[in-house]
Amino acid sequence: MNVRPLGALMVVVSSTLWGWQVAARVEARPRELRALMHLLEVLETDIAYAAVPLPQALRRAERTVAEPAATLARVAAGGLVGPRPAPVAEAWQNAIRQASASAALSVADWAAMSELADVLGASGRDDQIRHLRLAHARLGEAVGPAEAEARRLGRVWRALGLFGGLGVALALY
Secondary structure, three states: OOOHHHHHHHHHHHHHHHHHHHHHHHHHHHHHHHHHHHHHHHHHHHHHHHOOOHHHHHHHHHOOOOOOHHHHHHHHHHHHOOOOOOOHHHHHHHHHHHHHOOOOOOHHHHHHHHOOOOOOOOOOHHHHHHHHHHHHHHHHHHHHHHHHHHHHHHHHHHHHHHHHHHHHHHHHO
């Protein structure tokens, strides 16, 4: 029994799936940027108009935003309540670390969110709103290039997976 064709097929299929997986991660970044922007909008609304305490605002935001912003809001809110609540900056940074573990966002994207750590809950309402809008604008500037990169690199990674697998299969066959 000749298993070479089966092995070649397995190489092509596995490399193609790998290429699709990498492409999906690249294409997730614009969606995740929009989710973070939505989180900032919800927080701004709650801080500006509802005067809701930050843990409650984060819990409310968690229910309306997509991942990884929902994880960020959930972990940050969890760190701010309980028998020994953490300082806001510490809870926010911890939440960023946990949310970034499975996200497709870049270090610069998370840096925009990280800058909010010292401001949220620690300054006046107007200052918090100003910083939320600034972070929103920074993330908004990244959406266009991220979408262009996702379109371009998504196709590249899919093709690389398929043709790379075909090349390896031909070399081994």
